[in-house]
Amino acid sequence: MKTSWYREPWAWLVFILPFTAVVAGIATYIIANHEPDTLVVGDYYKKGKSINLEVSKVKMAQKLGMRFALKLDNNELVIKPTGIEKTFPLLNVNFFHPTLAEKDFYIALTPDGNGHFRHQFDHAVTGKWKITISPFEDHWKIHNAIGLPQKDFIDLIPDPTKAQ
Structure with a gap:
């Protein structure tokens, strides 16, 4: 008997790792740009x-x-x-x-x-x-x-x- 892909725990593990990395990347971007450091000189x-x-x-x-x-x-x-x-x-x-x-x-x-x-x-x-x-x-x-x-x-x- 065949089971659906979404019922397999390994499929969710494969999907959750990249999804977590994307969420962490977005959160890091928001934190870094919320209040930029005024001590850094651009020019x-x-x-x-x-x-x-x-x-x-x-x-x-x-x-x-x-x-x-x-x-x-x-x-x-x-x-x-x-x-x-x-x-x-x-x-x-x-x-x-x-x-x-x-x-x-x-x-x-x-x-x-x-x-x-x-x-x-x-x-x-x-x-x-x-x-x-x-x-x-x-x-x-x-x-x-x-x-x-x-x-x-x-x-x-x-x-x-x-x-x-």
Whole structure:
């Protein structure tokens, strides 16, 4: 007596293995494309050129003797020029979170009567951050990684090896 193919357990085993692989492949594709990694750069050539430009701006800051001291205590940020007599009408300060791009932010600071740049945050800024300081003209740049908050002033000096 002949049995139908769908009553044979070996037939189902042969069909279920490829079907499982197809379902797993579709699930992997959906997971991989649901929230793509923001740290992956698509155009490496342009990124390399921008890194070289950043290094030249940091070298310019080093050549000009740019140095600053930074303190963040009780949600108040204070940045003061140290070792330079130049005044700045505006400083651009970028905060980059090392892993979460949506936490990055930017502030433009003007000096107070003492030549210090101040900003009062309405929320706590904590953890490790990459901070970039540049003038309005953007011809030099200082880039440092620091941990916040900082109760005492820490020096921010231009270092071309950290300009990425």
